[in-house]
Structure formats: structure tokens, C-alpha cells
Amino acid sequence: MAVLPSSSSSLELTISVPGFASSPTLLPSSSVKELDINQVPLEEDWMASNMEDEEESSNGEPPRKKLRLTKEQSRLLEESFRQNHTLNPKQKESLAMQLKLRPRQVEVWFQNRRARSKLKQTEMECEYLKRWFGSLTEQNRRLQREVEELRAIKVGPPTVISPHSCEPLPASTLSMCPRCERVTSTADKPPSAAATLSAKVPPTQSRQPSAAC
DNA sequence: AGTGTCAATGAGCCAC
DNA sequence: GTGGCTCATTGACACT
Numbered sequence: 001m002a003v004l005p006s007s008s009s010s011l012e013l014t015i016s017v018p019g020f021a022s023s024p025t026l027l028p029s030s031s032v033k034e035l036d037i038n039q040v041p042l043e044e045d046w047m048a049s050n051m052e053d054e055e056e057s058s059n060g061e062p063p064r065k066k067l068r069l070t071k072e073q074s075r076l077l078e079e080s081f082r083q084n085h086t087l088n089p090k091q092k093e094s095l096a097m098q099l100k101l102r103p104r105q106v107e108v109w110f111q112n113r114r115a116r117s118k119l120k121q122t123e124m125e126c127e128y129l130k131r132w133f134g135s136l137t138e139q140n141r142r143l144q145r146e147v148e149e150l151r152a153i154k155v156g157p158p159t160v161i162s163p164h165s166c167e168p169l170p171a172s173t174l175s176m177c178p179r180c181e182r183v184t185s186t187a188d189k190p191p192s193a194a195a196t197l198s199a200k201v202p203p204t205q206s207r208q209p210s211a212a213c
Numbered sequence: 214a215g216t217g218t219c220a221a222t223g224a225g226c227c228a229c
Numbered sequence: 230g231t232g233g234c235t236c237a238t239t240g241a242c243a244c245t
């Protein structure tokens with residue numbers, strides 16, 4: 001599932017460089033100054049500053065900088081992310097050129113973007129499972145109630161409607177006519193030698209009217 | 214000051 | 230060995 005990017009259009013590329021100030025949007029009190037990359041299009045300068053960084057990083061205490069991608073850069077990255085969640089080296093290179101970023105930065109952005117995407121997906125799945133759990137709980141409650149009701153009905157002695165008197169009769173008074181094999185009630189008639197039915201006969205079955213015998 | 218966001222880093226795994 | 234990935238974590242910065 002693709003996560004829709006937040007769209008924006010303005011272009012403002014800033015990079016935090018300790019000791020360097022150029023952005024008017026930043027508070028003057030900020031200790032870390034901003035370098036507007038849009039105004040530094042020279043490849044050598046950019047490369048040179050990168051080389052400086054690498055040199056510095058190998059020599060002990062590198063002041064870690066925070067790059068903030070511009071909206072336009074983010075937009076382009078999101079666009080290419082929508083097309084492909086991974087980049088081959090050539091795509092990475094050309095995208096980096098286009099965005100005036102290092103290929104490594106593009107790569108990192110895609111890695112982080114995939115991570116964010118996955119996190120969002122997981123969160124959505126979590127939400128979905130929560131809702132599902134809720135509905136299952138509700139369904140379970142309903143079924144439990146139903147079971148309780150059915151149990152309550154079953155507790156009383158099973159009764160049947162007499163085919164003759166149309167009155168409810170205990171099912172234990174039912175018997176089966178040996179000749180026609182129809183259910184009759186001993187309560188309606190005097191007891192006979194016919195085999196008596198046990199109360200196990202389901203009431204629904206014994207409610208069938210028997211006109212014979 | 215506390216917190217959230219996100220670029221960046223490093224470790225570990227895997228395929229070639 | 231190299232390169233690419235995921236994952237956990239760090240640290241800079243913005244925002245409240």
C-alpha cells in the first residue's frame with residue numbers, strides 16, 4: 001500500500017552549518033546557522049564542503065549537521081518513491097543530481113521513507129485489528145447471551161401441544177402408535193400397552209398433529 | 214524544557 | 230569482499 005505524500009510547491013533549501021548564517025527566516029539567536037543551498041549551485045563548492053565534512057568526521061569531533069530537505073526536494077523524492085520504493089544506482093545518481101544532493105542522501109531518504117511507510121502500514125494494521133477485536137468481542141457477547149437464553153428455555157420440562165385438545169402437555173405423556181407409527185398422547189387417551197415414548201422426542205417433532213388412532 | 218520529526222549512522226544480515 | 234537492505238539508535242532542529 002502506498003502512502004500518499006504531502007504535497008507542497010515552494011522551494012526553500014537550507015542546510016545547517018555551524019558558524020554560517022544566510023537564512024533570513026531563522027531566528028538570529030539560533031546557534032546553528034543556515035546555508036541556502038539554492039544560492040550555492042557551484043558543484044565544486046558543494047563537493048568541497050562535503051570533502052571538508054568527511055575530513056572533519058575522520059578527525060575526532062565532527063559537528064553533526066542537520067539537513068532539512070526543501071519542500072520541492074521532498075516533493076520530487078515522494079514522487080519518485082511513489083513510482084518505485086527502491087532505486088538502482090543510476091536512478092539514485094540522476095535523482096541526486098536533479099536535487100543537488102549526494103547519492104548517499106537520496107539513498108538514506110529512501111531508506112527512511114520505506115521505514116516510515118512500513119511504520120504507517122503497521123499502525124494501520126494495528127488499528128484494523130483493534131476494530132476487528134472489538135467487533136468479535138461484541139459478537140461473542142451476543143452469542144453468549146443467546147446461549148444463556150437457550151439454556152433457560154431448555155431447563156423447563158419439554159411440552160407438546162396435544163393434537164386432540166390443543167393444550168400443552170408434558171412430552172413424557174407421548175406415545176407412539178405401533179400400527180400407524182404416529183405420536184399420540186397418553187393424557188388424551190387411556191394408557192395402552194403400546195410402547196411409550198420417552199421425553200427425548202423433540203417437541204417440534206411431536207407437535208405434528210396426529211389425527212389417527 | 215519537553216517533545217516530535219527526520220536525516221544520518223552503525224551493526225548485522227543476505228545475495229552475488 | 231562488496232553492495233544493498235533492514236533495524237535500532239542518535240542527534241539536530243522546530244515547535245509548543
